[in-house]
Amino acid sequence: xxxxxxxxxxxxxxxxxxxxxxxxxxxxxxxxxxxxxxxxxxxxxxxxxxxxxxxxxxxxxxxxxxxxxxxxxxxxxxxxxxxxxxxxxxxxxxxxxxxxxxxxxxxxxxxxxxxxxxxxxxxxxxxxxxxxxxxxxxxxxxxxxxxxxxxxxxxxxxxxxxxxxxxxxxxxxxxxxxxxxxxxxxxxx
Numbered sequence: 001x002x003x004x005x006x007x008x009x010x011x012x013x014x015x016x017x018x019x020x021x022x023x024x025x026x027x028x029x030x031x032x033x034x035x036x037x038x039x040x041x042x043x044x045x046x047x048x049x050x051x052x053x054x055x056x057x058x059x060x061x062x063x064x065x066x067x068x069x070x071x072x073x074x075x076x077x078x079x080x081x082x083x084x085x086x087x088x089x090x091x092x093x094x095x096x097x098x099x100x101x102x103x104x105x106x107x108x109x110x111x112x113x114x115x116x117x118x119x120x121x122x123x124x125x126x127x128x129x130x131x132x133x134x135x136x137x138x139x140x141x142x143x144x145x146x147x148x149x150x151x152x153x154x155x156x157x158x159x160x161x162x163x164x165x166x167x168x169x170x171x172x173x174x175x176x177x178x179x180x181x182x183x184x185x186x187x188x189x
Contacts, residue, residue: 002098003110003166007086013161014086042073080161087112087164105173107181109188112166117159125157125167132169132188140188149177149184 007013023029048067050059092112100106116124133155135141144150152172159165169188171177177184 002096006091006096008084008091011084011086012080040075042075043070044072045075045077046070081163085163105178107171107173107184108168109185110166110168112164115159115163116165125165128167129155129157144171144184144187148174149180150174
């Protein structure tokens with residue numbers, strides 16, 4: 001949610017997309033959801049993966065039976081980078097502080113990168129995830145724990161809206177780590 005609020009207001013990423021039962025009870029929400037379904041629930045923009053212990057023929061028969069009625073509305077997915085990309089040099093490189101709900105202090109560093117989900121053969125961000133997330137000797141985490149700054153580290157990637165990817169590194173800090181968060185960030189960089 002924080003990442004969405006840091007995006008430009010006129011980008012499609014800056015939006016409310018999570019709620020609860022009270023949110024759903026608001027007047028007009030059901031109509032908006034039904035209209036979304038009516039507009040976008042189209043077989044030409046869907047993918048289906050079926051996995052099971054049954055034969056390929058059996059799985060295919062079931063898939064055809066259960067999903068062939070999904071209408072093809074020939075939907076064209078809009079360019080989600082319009083009207084504006086969510087981030088550029090003016091709203092990147094910022095430090096944002098928030099009060100955690102849980103009693104855990106974390107340093108989260110996110111790099112916004114060119115879209116690379118299609119690079120499934122080389123998986124560059126998965127490679128970075130293993131490199132940054134390594135926990136053995138001479139790793140970032142081993143150094144941070146030895147210094148008393150960190151308890152945990154994780155790294156991973158996301159691909160957003162088909163227009164950009166991001167790589168996030170999350171360090172669970174000790175109290176000493178929180179006091180020295182700049183040193184922790186410097187270590188990561």
